[in-house]
Amino acid sequence: MAQQEWLYGLHALQAVIEREPERLIELYVLKGRDDERLTKLVNQARRFGIAVQFCQRKTLDDKVAGEQHQGIVARAKPGKQLNEQDLDRIIERESVPFLLVLDGVTDPHNLGACLRTADAAGVHAVIVPKDKSAKITGTVSKVACGAAEVIPLIQVTNLARTLTEIQKAGVWVVGTAGEAEQDIYQAKLNGPIALVMGAEGKGMRRLTREHCDELIKLPMAGSVSSLNVSVATGVCLYEIVRQRTL
Incomplete structure (x- = not known):
């Protein structure tokens, strides 16, 4: 399997989806959270054909070792390394x-x-x-x-x-x-x-x-x-x- 990484947080994922949406493989979103920015990100992801799963908080916490994820985590391909x-x-x-x-x-x-x-x-x-x-x-x-x-x-x-x-x-x-x-x-x-x-x-x-x-x-x-x-x-x-x- 190709190398993958976990990204999280509204600002970070907004930046990725606007500049490099092809990096995102799947979004995991906190179930039941009513948040305008979160909804906008989910809609953008779906337009790019990115899979979206709605999960309980513990599932998200486990994916990022308890870091503050703001209700959204993504499985992604690594960004390009510059030299x-x-x-x-x-x-x-x-x-x-x-x-x-x-x-x-x-x-x-x-x-x-x-x-x-x-x-x-x-x-x-x-x-x-x-x-x-x-x-x-x-x-x-x-x-x-x-x-x-x-x-x-x-x-x-x-x-x-x-x-x-x-x-x-x-x-x-x-x-x-x-x-x-x-x-x-x-x-x-x-x-x-x-x-x-x-x-x-x-x-x-x-x-x-x-x-x-x-x-x-x-x-x-x-x-x-x-x-x-x-x-x-x-x-x-x-x-x-x-x-x-x-």
Whole structure:
């Protein structure tokens, strides 16, 4: 049998059915729930010839290990995996590329939150290493609220080499590190840029750090030494957005 995955949540499934309905094999919907968005999704699925089953809540809970599914779960084919060649095309297409690099973010909730914020901020692509990084799963899609189906997620074999390649293409690579000498509000971040965020707790790997053009930090005034990676990503991305729109 071909590889399959479980997707769930209203926003995530709405995004799939609008962009890649051919991925959906079957919908499982909470029996007796009267919800306008749910009804709309079911009707769209039926128009595409996607099978729909109405189930008890426990059946849905069991399919997604108790995650918050909002009354709808889908059996689906995996989405297309993007690689370095796709990234090259994106950089060529955009006059002022805006990229987010996540170096070893392994928590699917953090990846989903980063994708959602990246989409909102207008990031053209999110880059992750193939190994030691969270992959697109039902949890990531649910947390991303549809962004996982929209924003290109590029999986690269060698992150350091990819950073070198995007630098050759004229993209300034800015890494975040607590020991950086200048904070984000002192840095010039308005040209072609790739923001590099490190993993939860550990930060960027040494080799990744060495391939950055510049290191910046977020000012921390309180007793907490660092922010959650998805929160820090949001702060950094929107400072870049502010500078790009000046």
